[in-house]
Amino acid sequence: xDYLITYKRNAAHAPVYGYAPISDINLRETFECGQCFRxxxxxxxxxxxxxxxxxxxxxxxxxxxATESYxxxxxxxxxxxxxxxxxxxxxITELGANTNKTDATELWPAYLDLxxxxxxxxxxxxxxxxxxKTAIAAGKGIRILKQDLWETIISFIIxxxxxxxxxxxxxxxxxxxxxxxxxxxxxxxxxxxxxxILDEVGLTPNELPTSxxxxxxxxxxxxxxxxxxxxxxxxxxxxxVEEDCLPETFDDLNKLCGVGPKVANCIGLFGLGKMDSFPxxxxxxxVMSRMYKFDECDVKGMQAFAEAKFGDLGGFAQQYLFYYIxxxxx
DNA sequence: CGGCAGGCGGTTA
DNA sequence: TAACCGCCTGCC
Numbered sequence: 219x220d221y222l223i224t225y226k227r228n229a230a231h232a233p234v235y236g237y238a239p240i241s242d243i244n245l246r247e248t249f250e251c252g253q254c255f256r257x258x259x260x261x262x263x264x265x266x267x268x269x270x271x272x273x274x275x276x277x278x279x280x281x282x283x284a285t286e287s288y289x290x291x292x293x294x295x296x297x298x299x300x301x302x303x304x305x306x307x308x309x310i311t312e313l314g315a316n317t318n319k320t321d322a323t324e325l326w327p328a329y330l331d332l333x334x335x336x337x338x339x340x341x342x343x344x345x346x347x348x349x350x351k352t353a354i355a356a357g358k359g360i361r362i363l364k365q366d367l368w369e370t371i372i373s374f375i376i377x378x379x380x381x382x383x384x385x386x387x388x389x390x391x392x393x394x395x396x397x398x399x400x401x402x403x404x405x406x407x408x409x410x411x412x413x414x415i416l417d418e419v420g421l422t423p424n425e426l427p428t429s430x431x432x433x434x435x436x437x438x439x440x441x442x443x444x445x446x447x448x449x450x451x452x453x454x455x456x457x458x459v460e461e462d463c464l465p466e467t468f469d470d471l472n473k474l475c476g477v478g479p480k481v482a483n484c485i486g487l488f489g490l491g492k493m494d495s496f497p498x499x500x501x502x503x504x505v506m507s508r509m510y511k512f513d514e515c516d517v518k519g520m521q522a523f524a525e526a527k528f529g530d531l532g533g534f535a536q537q538y539l540f541y542y543i544x545x546x547x548x
Numbered sequence: 549c550g551g552c553a554g555g556c557g558g559t560t561a
Numbered sequence: 562t563a564a565c566c567g568c569c570t571g572c573c
Contacts, residue, residue, distance in 0.1 A: 252554065374554090381553040384571065446569025451556085478556050499554040540554085 221332065223322050230404035230412075232312050235322040239306035242336035244359020245286045245299060251360050251541045253488050255373050255386045257290030258419035260298070289313075289415065292329055293366050294425055295321070296400055296416070308332075313412050314423075315401040331361045339534050349509040350538065357541035362533060363488060367464055369426050370489030375451050375476040377484075384444075390422045391443045396431050397424035432456035451476025466490065487533040496524040496532035505543035 224236035249257040287300045296313040310326050318325070327333055340358065344351045372392070377385050400423050402409040416423055433456040440449040454475035465471045471482035483497035498506075498517050506512045506520045513519070528535040 375556095378555040379553065379568075380555090380570085381572085384553080387571095444570060447556090447567095448569075476556065480555060484554085497554085501554060544554090 225322055228311060230408040232403045233317050233321070234312075235310045235326065237308040237310075237327075237332065240301075240308045240332060241306055242340075242359060243301065243308070243330070243332075243361055244303075244357075245288050245301050247357045247359040247541060248330075248361045248363065249288050249290070251357060251537055252382065252544075253484075253537070254290075254292075254363055254365060255382070255389050256292065256421065257288045258421060260287040260289055260415075260419070289419060289421070291400070291421060291423070291425075292363075293325060294400060295325065296402065296412075296423055297326075313402055315403040317403070328364050331364060334361075336361065336534075339531055343528065343531055343535055343538070350535065353505075353509075353538040353542035356545050357538050360534075360537050360541060362493070362537060364491055365488050367485070367489040368429060368459070370485045371455060371459075371465075371471075371474070371477070372426055372432075372452065374481045374484045374488075375455060375474075376445060376448055378448065378476065378478075378481060380448075386420065388443055388445055389426070390420060392440075392445075393424040393426050394422040395442060396427035396435070397422070398428075399424050429456040429459040433460040448476060468492070468495075487536075493533040494525075494528075494530045496521065496528065496536045498524075498536075499540075501540055501543050501548070502536060504547065505539045508543070509539070 221237045221240055224238075226234050226236075228234050246259065249259075284304050285300055285302050287298065289298045290296075294314075294316065298311040298313060300309040300311075301307070302309075308330075310322075312321065340354050344354060373385070373389060376388050380388075402412050402423060404412075413423060432452055435453055435456075437449045437453065440452070443449070445452065455477070458474055459465075465474065465485075468482050468486055471477050471485050472479065474482075477485070480497050480499050483495040486492040487495035487497060496502075498520055503512075503514045503517065503520070506523075507514045510520075510523065512523070524532050524535065
């Protein structure tokens with residue numbers, strides 16, 4: 219790694235980690251390319267800060283903000299992430315009380331995949347492929363997050379035949395009802411403020427329920443979560459994980475109730491770090507038919523094509539293609 | 549009202 | 562083993 223890490227504490231005595239410089243990263247593209255469901259954009263209230271920094275661009279309303287900010291929950295940690303696009307500085311402010319000394323050097327770099335050379339990946343995928351060049355241009359700041367395995371299992375079972383706002387709502391309701399609270403740092407006043415901010419963006423400061431808790435539930439216990447027929451899948455899968463253990467391969471994933479090839483590929487890619495995974499959903503089918511002239515029904519053909527053409531980089535290719543077609547037609 | 553949203557399980561031939 | 566079909570729910 220060639221970035222520098224700084225460390226300080228803010229007024230609420232929360233640790234703040236600073237990374238510089240980090241290239242090939244864009245928070246919106248990373249958090250809104252459909253791989254995760256517990257991060258929310260913060261409308262930057264720091265217009266004055268931008269002015270102090272010499273921005274002086276507030277006359278141009280269309281001007282892209284110099285800093286993008288997200289708040290979210292990952293791996294049991296609540297954090298705010300700010301990225302200064304101009305200086306290429308990444309700041310992570312932990313809001314939870316459960317911080318560790320290694321968070322700055324291990325947890326967040328691993329989660330955000332900071333130690334991977336995305337420029338090299340993009341070069342490799344672009345070589346002799348104008349379609350991929352176009353797709354990469356649309357989402358060149360995407361990072362594939364290394365998420366908690368159980369969270370990705372829950373999330374992508376819920377995602378089937380569903381839409382993103384509702385998926386997010388289901389996940390928060392699930393956390394609120396059956397997840398353990400994550401203690402916030404700072405004074406009671408600070409905590410109240412943080413909870414208010416989280417509430418405003420629709421986040422609950424709780425973990426997702428463990429497989430043990432979910433395995434002990436009846437379908438009617440999940441009725442308030444409004445999962446529909448997916449409630450049964452979740453409970454069955456939780457029972458299977460409790461009786462056996464967490465899956466480690468595509469085939470093991472595929473055996474879980476409610477997990478077919480698409481969901482298994484998503485879990486493999488985002489939860490197991492299997493970067494050769496190539497999840498094919500309706501959008502990927504769409505982009506493959508438009509850009510690579512496939513029949514939209516020919517999922518097998520697409521899968522074989524991706525394996526041969528993208529190989530170990532399949533997951534990255536899928537994310538660029540997916541993000542591109544969503545931007546274009548979503 | 550039917551159509552649809554980042555599929556899957558179950559049933560058929 | 563490939564092709565269908567129904568599905569909870571919420572929003573248009």
